[in-house]
Amino acid sequence: MAKDIDFYFDFSSPYGYIASQLIEPVAARHGRTVRWRPFLIGAVYKATNYQPLEIGAKKDYLFRDIVRHARFHGVPLAMPAGFPEGLIAPARAVYWIADRDGATASAFVTAAYRAYWADGRRLADPEVVADVAAAVGVNRAAVRAALDDPEVKDRLRRETEAAMVRGVFGSPFIFVDDEPFWGSDRLPQVEKWMATGGW
Amino acid sequence: MAKDIDFYFDFSSPYGYIASQLIEPVAARHGRTVRWRPFLIGAVYKATNYQPLEIGAKKDYLFRDIVRHARFHGVPLAMPAGFPEGLIAPARAVYWIADRDGATASAFVTAAYRAYWADGRRLADPEVVADVAAAVGVNRAAVRAALDDPEVKDRLRRETEAAMVRGVFGSPFIFVDDEPFWGSDRLPQVEKWMATGGW
Numbered sequence: 001m002a003k004d005i006d007f008y009f010d011f012s013s014p015y016g017y018i019a020s021q022l023i024e025p026v027a028a029r030h031g032r033t034v035r036w037r038p039f040l041i042g043a044v045y046k047a048t049n050y051q052p053l054e055i056g057a058k059k060d061y062l063f064r065d066i067v068r069h070a071r072f073h074g075v076p077l078a079m080p081a082g083f084p085e086g087l088i089a090p091a092r093a094v095y096w097i098a099d100r101d102g103a104t105a106s107a108f109v110t111a112a113y114r115a116y117w118a119d120g121r122r123l124a125d126p127e128v129v130a131d132v133a134a135a136v137g138v139n140r141a142a143v144r145a146a147l148d149d150p151e152v153k154d155r156l157r158r159e160t161e162a163a164m165v166r167g168v169f170g171s172p173f174i175f176v177d178d179e180p181f182w183g184s185d186r187l188p189q190v191e192k193w194m195a196t197g198g199w
Numbered sequence: 200m201a202k203d204i205d206f207y208f209d210f211s212s213p214y215g216y217i218a219s220q221l222i223e224p225v226a227a228r229h230g231r232t233v234r235w236r237p238f239l240i241g242a243v244y245k246a247t248n249y250q251p252l253e254i255g256a257k258k259d260y261l262f263r264d265i266v267r268h269a270r271f272h273g274v275p276l277a278m279p280a281g282f283p284e285g286l287i288a289p290a291r292a293v294y295w296i297a298d299r300d301g302a303t304a305s306a307f308v309t310a311a312y313r314a315y316w317a318d319g320r321r322l323a324d325p326e327v328v329a330d331v332a333a334a335v336g337v338n339r340a341a342v343r344a345a346l347d348d349p350e351v352k353d354r355l356r357r358e359t360e361a362a363m364v365r366g367v368f369g370s371p372f373i374f375v376d377d378e379p380f381w382g383s384d385r386l387p388q389v390e391k392w393m394a395t396g397g398w
Binding site: 048050055057058060061064065068069071072164167168169170180182183185186189192199 | 247249254256257259260263264267268270271363366367368369379381382384385387388391398
């Protein structure tokens with residue numbers, strides 16, 4: 001039985017969003033499912049002293065590329081008013097939901113990403129996160145309480161540290177078995193790797 | 200008549216190399232030619248205080264991705280012993296040759312890139328640059344003398360400054376008309392842009 005694909009991402013990552021809307025059919029074509037592994041990219045950038053938007057020309061380019069790249073792939077995207085901002089609550093929610101039901105976690109990731117990147121909803125707000133979770137069938141009160149649970153907060157910290165240990169330094173970051181692929185533009189290679197086992 | 204594509208690159212850029220071996224058929228399918236515009240990426244990184252290989256995990260990943268990416272596209276590549284190193288002489292040669300014959304400049308770029316990235320030749324050495332140029336039909340003594348000409352040196356400095364003014368911050372960096380595309384993985388979008396004029 002083929003293993004899952006590990007999909008590391010931060011909800012604040014536009015390329016993570018675009019890839020999240022494309023990866024599941026790709027995985028399904030090769031009998032795989034996606035294991036969603038949110039992490040806090042701010043913590044990674046802090047640890048590596050990296051600031052991707054600090055170069056003016058690069059920032060201008062990336063804002064243009066994000067919109068163009070989404071349209072190229074037919075993924076709806078409207079630049080969120082708050083971008084860039086930390087989106088911690090939805091990342092906490094993913095692990096809590098996944099521990100209870102993997103399929104619902106997958107539906108939540110897709111819905112939460114679209115809520116922020118296409119529908120202009122304020123995903124930094126735990127109440128909005130709880131609303132999005134409820135819409136995919138999660139018990140609203142339970143998930144809302146979980147977002148403030150020290151255990152749930154600690155889980156995300158540990159997952160972020162584990163991601164860094166595994167070599168994750170950006171979003172999206174995809175492992176097929178143990179082969180790492182960074183960036184939404186590597187999806188054709190992710191697909192070929194699943195089909196052929198490498199080249 | 201369609202305009203040229205501007206292809207900004209540094210010879211020390213592996214993704215510039217990979218794209219350089221792929222771009223000409225793409226351009227030709229849309230009635231375009233490639234205008235090769237080498238610049239000194241070290242000067243750009245210095246101006247923007249950027250060091251792409253300073254993060255350990257990212258450096259490890261990129262070395263792996265470079266080889267895998269080349270093989271994915273069928274481009275021969277063997278990591279050069281000197282990488283990363285400044286490759287200034289071949290960049291100077293390109294403008295000097297292009298001022299005399301554009302088609303020869305194109306042949307030189309392809310040959311020089313392969314000499315370094317596939318054949319293990321020491322392209323930092325002006326004598327090797329002159330040999331590569333001679334092999335594509337350039338007068339060896341004339342190009343060798345040009346590499347030490349203050350005018351030729353200044354030309355590359357000015358081209359690098361102009362590239363930065365235009366917003367170039369990495370290699371390869373491709374303009375289709377005035378639309379910017381950064382990275383070898385944007386070639387499918389470059390092609391669609393030429394075919395459709397945008398989306």
